[in-house]
Amino acid sequence: MTRLFNDPAAFADEALEGFTAAHRRWVRPVTGGVVRATATPAGQVAVVIGGGSGHYPAFSGLVGRGLAHGAAVGNVFASPSARQIHSVATAAHGGGGVLLMYGNYAGDVLHFGQAAERLAADGIETRAFAVADDISSAGPDESAKRRGIAGDLPVFKAAAAAAEQGLPLEDVLRVAERAGARTRSFGIAFSGCTLPGADHPLFTVPEARMAVGLGIHGEPGIGEEALPTADEAALLLVETLLKELPDDVADPAGRRAAVILNGLGSVKYEELFVVYRKVAALLGDAGVEIVDPEVGELVTSFDMAGISLTLTWLDDRLEELWRAPADTPAYRKGALGDPEPDRDRAAATAAGQDTAAAQDTAVSDAAASGTTAVPVASDASRRAAGAVLAALDAVARVVDAHAGELGRIDAVAGDGDHGIGMRRGSSAAHRAAHDAHRVGAGAGTVLTRAADDWADKAGGTSGALWGTILRSLGTSLGDRDAPDAARVAEGVTEASAAVRRLGGAEVGDKTMVDVLVPFADALAAATAEGMPLAEAWDRAATTATAAAAGTADLLPRRGRARPHAEKSLGTPDAGAHSLALITRAVHGALLDHH
Template sequence: MTRLFNDPSLFADEMIEGFVAANHFQVRRVSGGVVRSTRSTPGSVAVVIGGGSGHYPAFGGLVGQGLAHGAAMGNLFASPSAQQVYSVSTAANNGGGLLLSYGNYAGDVLHFTQAQERLRGEGVDCRTVVVTDDIASATVAEKHKRRGIAGDLTVFKAAAAAAEAGYSIADVERVAILANERTRSIGVAFTGCTLPGADTPLFTVPEGRMAIGMGIHGEPGLRETDIPSADGLAELLVSELLAELPDGIADARGERVGVILNGLGSVKYEELFVVYRRTAALLEQAGLTVIDPEVGELVTSFDMAGVSLTLFWLDDELETFWRAPADTPAYRKGSVGASEQMDDSEMHDSVASDAQITPGSAESHDAAATALAAIEAVLAVIEINADELGRIDAVAGDGDHGVGMQRGARAAAVAARDADARGAGVETLLVSAADAWADRAGGTSGALWGVMLRALAAELGDTDAPTAMAVSAGVGAARTGIQSFGKAEVGDKTMVDAIVPFAESLATEVAAGVPLTAAWSTAADAATDAARATADLLPRMGRARPHAEKSLGTPDAGAHSFALIVQAVAAVFAAENGENQND
């Protein structure tokens, strides 16, 4: 378990501060993560990686010469926000284009895609290669759905070495795609991990058993078995990987492979070397030539006891990049050339932190005050229910929903108070809250609440007093935005199962002439009933999907938190009911 921490909600931030202090000759901190503290070649491609914290050396530990130019670092097991990715990418940009690369997880895909769209809108040639190396997480036919685990390193390393060699952005992208296509990994776990402040592990494995194919957040894999000997484990891992050869390789004999035997947190180096002894012999027996094997911790999961094996099938170009030198806080190979440190005048964030607030009309500012009261009520209900939301989420997910909602709601309330104090209209206030929520919460829920609040804000504006029809239209736009962005449908056991009946009920009531306060209350009840009913559903998407059967009897955490929020807002409207009955 994690024993050393202060405030669990600040753990990731304090960890990054200490990491940078210990490695300032290689990395410097920027909003959202870290970038190199050494100069890169002007006009060259920059490789930006990222993901949730809790997996060190991934991701900040892989920033430095010969490897990544920057890493967006989210909260524990939560994707970095779009703002974090954008900030790190902007600071890392050398003028030759940006390649974003990360493991294939829903929150990461949502946030990195948003950041890419923003960068492209500013004229930056920004491209993405998502890592999908874990063979246990999907079949060959659906390998695009596979998650990224320790094979992240091979893709990051190949892309970054190509950038260092002066490749164009198109060729860096090509190399990264090829590296991903030629990387296969599989992992096993003996125990779960415990996050800072938690009393129990995030997930468990029965005593004396081993989960084959378990993911780095506790996602289930193929099956469970008794824990074998070190040789038995090597034989299992090698046989699983050799059973699936990359396209274009018909026979393993005569091929070259890079190898990563990765410890996931609690398995010690001495144990890894015992396993690798047999692994090396098996690969040799299969006719393979091993190139520069890596044995150690490259992608971890806090104190999870587990091991993963990665095979990186090389051609001449990929072998050159796999062997290329690198010098980062956690990964060193060969000898890199001398590089100048950036001076203090260059070490600053290029992204402004204070948004400009244009005051709204008197009518809209009055509405903003109501919106602020609603956000304060949202924060209050989330604070009360954060532990329960985490418990619900842990049944079939990674247990971070309560903490993520708490971080998001706190940030939204701070931003909303500031906007209100500066005379903002309701649209500006909600946009400020949306951006703060998405940025601070990270993860899938952070992205979705950012989308939802922005969609509502756009319908309300900063000029007129919002009408019931405008609020209903805003909620409808939020629903559309959520479904378009997250791709979920009713029945998938997500927040959509609550927001759709809420939006439909509100639209029906308002169209019938029911005042907003009463219409909202009726819609909130519909959302609550729908959220409760998700207990009978099996998840069909997201990180909970592989845990489908475990989630029966438990409502979806996102749907439940949505219902809590709209009920809290209903209470705010009711408190103002006498004055705003006809709005």
């Protein structure tokens, strides 16, 4: 288990701080993550990768020449927010455009997609690519739904090497697509991982058994089998991957492949070598020529005891890119010449202060302390902002009280971090709302400031969606008028529509949408009847509670629980349950503030 930490909520930030202090030769910190210590060469495509903490050396350890230009780093097992990704990409951009790369998880897809839109609005040409290599998470006919696991590395490496050669953005993207289409991974585990501050792992494996087809966020495997010997484990991994070849690889015989045997956190290197000797023999028997194999910890999951095997089927071009040199804190290959000096940054670093990082920190600190200017608001809107602040305080308190329960519900078929993420997001939103209210912001601004900080601190799918909910409400309420019941209902309706547009879920998919839609509909109907807001909200919250309970009978069709759908029967969706709790808590705040 993870034993060395201070405040679990600060673990990811403190880990990143220590990482940058240890690796200043390669990286410098910026808001949201790290970028190369040397500037991106003018006109070169910047490859920006990212994902949650807990997977080192992914993602920050892969920043350096020959690999990524920057990495956006989220909280533990949670995607970085769009604002963090935007910050890192802006710092990494060298004038040749940006390619955003990440594992194929709902939260990452949402946040990186939003970041791409913001970068494009800034005039930075941007493309995005999600790695989807885990064959256990979806069948060949649904390969776009697969998770990204250790196959991240060869796909990132191919794209970054192409960028290093000076290729334009569209060509770098095509390389990523080619590498992604030829990469497959499969994993097994013998125990789950334990998050900082938790007293039990996210999943357990019975004695003398192993989980097959696991994820890297503490998701349980899709099945269990008897505990194998090292040679039996190698046989399972190789045979499984050889059963599914890329469309243009009819027969493995005579083919070349990049091979990665990845340790997920607790399997020691000697054990990996014992397994790899058999992997190499089996691939050799199949006629596969192994090119520059990697054996070690490359994409981890805290202390998970498990391994995965990745095969990237190479052609001449992909082999050239796989063999290309790279120099990062955690991955080095070949030899690179000395980088061009970045004299301004070197001088700042020698003086003990990175200028760019200091500017980023100053901006963040100003926003966090509420010292940034706020739009002019009417007296009525400022009074309404007091009610918004009380509601967000109630949200933070109810989430904190139920965080453990939400984590247990989420762990049934997911990764178990919903309670942690909701606690981080709701508490950050309340702090941001308090700071904005203190300097005279109106209701709309209080909500939009809270939205940004919820998305930043929570990350993941829930962070993106709750940021969208609060921002939709803030846009509807504005800063000019005193919001009435109809205006609030209109904002909730727009939030419901925005969440469905952004996340793609509909009623019946076993997500928070199963509660948000009936809640919004009930609130709109009650206010249309002329009910006061508190009374209308009470009726809608009762509807939300019933809808959340009803999700226990549904099979998930989206998110990390989808590969383990049957396990979730009988358990409500964690996001739906947390939303129902929140609607009831807000009703209490409305009564108190009436």
